[in-house]
Amino acid sequence: MTGLITDGPVLLDLDDDGVAHLRLNSPQSSNAVDVDNLKLLHEAVLRCHAEPDVRVVLLTGEGRNFCTGGDVKSFASKGEDLPQHLRSATAWLQIATGAMIQLKAPLIAAVQGFAAGGAGFGFVCAADLVIAADTAKFFSGAVRVGMAPDGGTTVTLAQIVGLRKALELLLTNPTLTAAEAYELGIVNRVVPEADLAEEALALARTIAAMPPLAVSATKRLVWGGVGASVDERFAEEARVVSELSGTSDSREGLAAVIERRTPTFTGR
Template identity: 65%
Template structure:
């Protein structure tokens, strides 16, 4: 059964069998980010935070493109008031990106067409897994229009592809094919055009069936490990493993292995 939480407006949200489908819904502007969309995106992500039944979040974009970045037409129309508008827009984008990264549930981004700008590329970098169609393209684009990168990409992109590669992408603004992005580690999987939805649904179903406490703990450890030494991380890994071993899901997982059956995880 599907529960529609946001069924109208610039961002849509529904939950089915533990999978939260979060969709950018401004296809006429290639899901270009303006303040109303960014505010709605933040609200939608927060709704996922408080739902105990959400096991995985799938972020996608309606229409031909996942997200072409900021809404250039809206920005240009602001004239001299643009700096104030962008301060508000950037604040909402930062809040939404941070909320995505802080979710316990894994976040999967589905990319068709372009993922560009601080918004498009930034959301890709904020995700845990990224599935892209073969024809998808990714780029920064900020410097090209006299702006600077945002959405945390000056940190997240470097952690994903390395500092030198991140510097090249952000300074020279190459348009990366899905295959090139996958080679850099920016995209997790590349799938044939027209098969994005089915591949993402399969991945989401796999994640939704996994042990949610273990997934959340793994996310936290990997993110913390990006800025920690191995020696700092080893005690935390040991603590988390011991803590998880006392959960119902860990006992269920061990029992399922011994009984040669599929485990039924409950998130406790």
Template identity: 65%
Template sequence: MSDTLLEAGPVLVDLDGGVAHVRLNRPEALNGLDVPLLRALYDALLLVHGDPRTRAVLLTGEGPSFCAGGDVKTFAAKGEALPDYLREATTWLQNCTTALLALRAPVVAAVHGFAAGGGGFGLVCACDLVLAAQSSKFLLGATRVGMAPDAGGSVTLTRLVGLRKALEIALTNPTLSAQEALELGIVTRVVADDALLDEGRALAAALAAGPTLALAATKRLLWDGVGATVADRLPEESRVVSELSGTADAREGLAAVIERRAPTFRGA
């Protein structure tokens, strides 16, 4: 049974079977990010984080594109007040990025149309798994308009694709096809355009049916471990594995293997 958590405004949220579906909802602006949308997105992420029923998150955009980046029309209208406006906007964007990374539930982004700028490209880089429609395009584009990457993209992009390729993307602003984004490691999988939402829901549902404590701990280990040496992470891995082994989900997982059946995980 689907439960609507946010039914109006620039971000919509519903919860179904443990999957919180967060939808950017400014289709007329290609989900371009302004302060109201960013504040709403942050509030939505806190909402699903605080709901104990949330076991996975699906992030999508309404209308023709996932997110075209910052709302350039709003930016241009600010004139000399733009720096102050962008300080506020980027603060909310940073909050959203941090929330995505910190969510215990794994986050799946399903991208169609354009994922551009800090809003589209940067937020995609902060998600855990990314499905891209075959016709989707990816563009960082910040330096093209005299700005710099945000949404953590100056860090996450480098760690996803390597320093040289990140510099090329950030400095020359190529428009990447879904297949190119896949080959670079920016997205997880490319799917047919008409199958994107179904595939995104299926992937999120599979994660929601999994051992949520283990998934949350693994997500944290991998994100925290980016940039660290293997030796740095071994003690923490050992601690987490030992801790998880005492959970009901771990016992259920072992029993299911022994009994040759599908496990039923409860998140405990």
């Protein structure tokens, strides 16, 4: 992979299985975000967009916590300039989060410790799949400090848990355990904390072994279908199925079934 990021608050590398490892790397601040590292995160996501060998993106946070939201110490230091600073920070959070949602490859978030605020909780809600340590905690936290939710959570959380439950979570700001987040559908799987890295990588490799064009198309169909009726989506599904049927991967998949062998997918 060209353009690896090996130093700084955001790290990026690609393994031989097509899994891009995107790491928030500010453990001393619990991976809290500010304008500078949101810009770097956006840059890293764009590199994943541009790299054809990326089949899955695995998003993790170094240290005890996945991401605790905005850097409140940085915010407090702005004084009367805070509104202007937050306009910039919120814009970059939107840009970075939107780029994650628009990734062709699925994004898996692996969460330990706290996932909080428009960044931590927002990244979880924007991910395609989420695997959590059994000790993980989730909350929005915005209203409790006189702010409003951001990072897209007013939309993504409602899509996941429904309108009424989203309003309850965002207005009352409970701290959800991993088990509670699982029951609400916010996370897909809960595993022992010691097994999180291994389990998340295994899930990423499982998806990376699938035909990437079909995986990407499925992601886009599901995200694009939120709020639409089944009738509205029939035509788009048919178009995508027809398009995929002409790919080498589709022919390889059918041949592998007939020949009773493991397929090899190339993304073409």
